[in-house]
Structure formats: C-alpha cells, structure tokens
Amino acid sequence: MAISNELLSTTLYDIRDKEVDNLYKRTAFLDSCRKLNGVETISGGIKIQRALSFFEHSSLTQLVNGYEPINLSVADTMVPAIYDWTDLVQPVVISEKEESENSGELAIIKILEARMRNVMSHFKRDVNKQILQGGVTAASNLNTLNGVLTGGFLENSAVGTQTGVVGGLSKATAPTRGWSNQFGDAVDAFGTNGLAQMYQIHSGMTNVTAMGQFALAIASGAGFQNYKRVIQANERYVDLKTLDAGRMALAFADGVVEQDLDMPTSASADEEYTMYFLNFDGIKLVIHGDYDFAVKPFETIPTHALRTARVCWKGQLVADHLGSQGVLVDGNTF
Numbered sequence: 001m002a003i004s005n006e007l008l009s010t011t012l013y014d015i016r017d018k019e020v021d022n023l024y025k026r027t028a029f030l031d032s033c034r035k036l037n038g039v040e041t042i043s044g045g046i047k048i049q050r051a052l053s054f055f056e057h058s059s060l061t062q063l064v065n066g067y068e069p070i071n072l073s074v075a076d077t078m079v080p081a082i083y084d085w086t087d088l089v090q091p092v093v094i095s096e097k098e099e100s101e102n103s104g105e106l107a108i109i110k111i112l113e114a115r116m117r118n119v120m121s122h123f124k125r126d127v128n129k130q131i132l133q134g135g136v137t138a139a140s141n142l143n144t145l146n147g148v149l150t151g152g153f154l155e156n157s158a159v160g161t162q163t164g165v166v167g168g169l170s171k172a173t174a175p176t177r178g179w180s181n182q183f184g185d186a187v188d189a190f191g192t193n194g195l196a197q198m199y200q201i202h203s204g205m206t207n208v209t210a211m212g213q214f215a216l217a218i219a220s221g222a223g224f225q226n227y228k229r230v231i232q233a234n235e236r237y238v239d240l241k242t243l244d245a246g247r248m249a250l251a252f253a254d255g256v257v258e259q260d261l262d263m264p265t266s267a268s269a270d271e272e273y274t275m276y277f278l279n280f281d282g283i284k285l286v287i288h289g290d291y292d293f294a295v296k297p298f299e300t301i302p303t304h305a306l307r308t309a310r311v312c313w314k315g316q317l318v319a320d321h322l323g324s325q326g327v328l329v330d331g332n333t334f
Contacts, residue, residue, distance in 0.1 A: 019116055038283065080168075081169055081320075130142045147327065148264065154181045178208070182201045182208075182327070183327060184329070185329050189333065197331070212280065213254050213281075220265060223331050226333075274331030283320065285317055291313055
C-alpha cells in the first residue's frame with residue numbers, strides 16, 4: 001500500500017528542522033548571521049525597505065551664559081534603501097517506480113531523508129556562494145558582498161572613490177561615513193602589509209559607526225593561512241577555536257577570522273578578495289517568516305508518475321550601514 005501524501009509531508013517537516021540547523025552550522029557567514037543577530041525575520045511586503053539615518057537631525061548649540069537661543073532647526077534624517085525579494089524553490093521528488101522498488105514505509109522514508117539532505121546542501125552551496133562570490137545563475141537576484149559585481153556591497157576601492165549603487169542609493173552621492181565600505185590593500189605581500197591593513201580596516205569600521213562592533217572576517221583559504229602565519233611569526237597568541245561542524249577560527253580584535261573557499265578569487269589582482277570584515281548590526285539577512293526554508297506538502301502530479309514537495313525560501317541580503325563593513329584585497333600572496 002502506497003504511503004499517503006500526508007505521511008510523506010509530515011516526515012519531510014520533521015527532517016527539515018534538523019537539516020536547516022545543519023545548513024547554518026556549516027558556513028561561517030550563515031552561522032554567524034544566525035548567532036550574532038544578523039538574521040531578521042519579517043512578515044512580508046512587496047519590497048524590503050530599510051530606513052537609514054546618515055544626516056544630522058539637529059545642530060549643536062554651545063551655552064556660555066545660558067541665555068543663548070538654541071538652534072531648533074531640524075532635518076529629515078531618514079533615507080530609504082529599497083531591496084527586491086529573492087524567491088528560491090527546490091523540489092523534493094519521489095517517483096512511483098522508486099516506491100514500487102522500495103517496499104515498506106522505512107525504505108521510502110530513507111530515500112526521502114537522503115533527498116532532503118541533498119536539497120538543503122544545494123541550498124546552502126548556492127546561497128552561500130552567491131552572497132560571498134556572486135555569479136550563481138539560479139540565485140542571481142540575491143545580493144552579494146562582492147563589490148566587483150554590479151550591486152555588490154563591498155567595493156575594492158578607497159572610501160570617497162566608490163560609485164556602486166546599493167539599495168537604490170549611490171555611494172557617490174550618499175554620505176561616505178555611512179554608505180562607503182572600508183578598504184585595505186595588502187599589495188600581494190600579506191607578510192609585510194596584511195596585518196597593518198586589517199587593523200586599518202577595523203579602525204575605520206569602529207570610528208564611523210555607532211552600531212555594534214566588528215564580529216567576523218571571512219577569509220579565503222590563502223588569506224586565512226597567511227594571517228595564521230603572521231601572528232605565529234610575531235609570537236602573538238593564537239586563539240584557535242573549534243566551531244560548529246568542525247570549522248576553525250582565529251581571534252582578531254573583538255571578533256574572529258574564518259575561512260570560506262567560496263571567497264572570490266581571480267587571476268586579476270583587482271578581483272582577489274582576501275577578507276570580508278562584517279558587523280552584523282549593519283548588514284542583515286532578511287527572511288520572510290512564512291518562507292524560511294518552508295516545506296510545501298507533497299502533491300501527486302497527474303501528468304507524471306511521481307509525487308513532489310517543495311522547499312521554499314524568500315529573503316535578501318540587505319545593508320543598513322556599509323561604513324561598518326570592510327574588505328581586504330590582494331592578500332592571498334604572503
């Protein structure tokens with residue numbers, strides 16, 4: 001007797017919770033997002049609108065004798081950044097042929113578990129790669145940190161020279177303290193320049209923001225090893241922490257450095273991104289509450305000999321304050 005769509009769906013719901021947890025744990029960006037208040041759930045809307053405050057609301061008045069008039073002129077300090085949603089869906093499919101060749105509920109459920117793990121692994125791979133590197137066709141509407149690409153958040157140029165458009169706001173015209181990311185260049189010599197540039201980026205992030213603090217630097221494989229090599233050579237204390245899913249991290253300032261092989265690299269030095277520096281008070285992964293890897297029930301497809309369910313995600317990477325983020329380039333060579 002065939003398993004009902006209801007039982008298959010209930011099984012998938014149960015599997016989903018564990019697999020979503022694993023999805024976050026296995027990547028530095030997604031796991032840190034979740035743990036450090038970088039994930040924000042909202043209930044809907046045609047677009048995602050963020051109210052940014054860059055300009056001064058009022059002016060300071062110094063009192064000398066106590067009778068000076070106070071300057072009460074005020075300005076509208078709120079500027080909206082607007083983002084489109086990204087909708088992603090991936091099916092979980094089981095055919096009548098598979099059901100007939102695998103007798104019993106347990107056998108079918110094992111197939112279902114394997115399919116769900118596979119689907120969630122693909123979700124993790126594509127979402128993480130698009131955020132860090134960009135260029136994932138199936139998730140191209142999801143914003144990326146890679147500022148070499150159009151709309152990418154973190155540009156490989158100095159504050160005051162950046163021209164990208166993020167959330168509909170141009171870095172060329174918005175106040176640089178809030179909407180231009182910090183930038184450092186190791187000039188293909190991490191051993192000589194890397195650590196100093198990292199601290200320069202960190203200092204810039206700290207000085208321009210009243211929002212939270214630096215939390216995470218995501219490094220390329222070479223960048224991570226170069227940083228480890230530098231702090232060992234300088235006899236600095238290496239705080240090597242074991243994180244979820246066996247990930248490793250090194251301490252830096254008030255955060256950590258982790259490696260991710262999805263960091264963008266290229267033969268062009270201008271595209272060799274060594275580290276992203278992130279403050280999760282100024283950057284968020286916004287997710288629709290009804291589509292946070294939501295599982296839609298199994299349905300029988302009349303025109304095909306199969307049944308399918310869908311895993312759905314609706315969200316977007318948004319920025320509230322790019323001045324509290326940074327990027328180090330050209331540090332993959334020691």
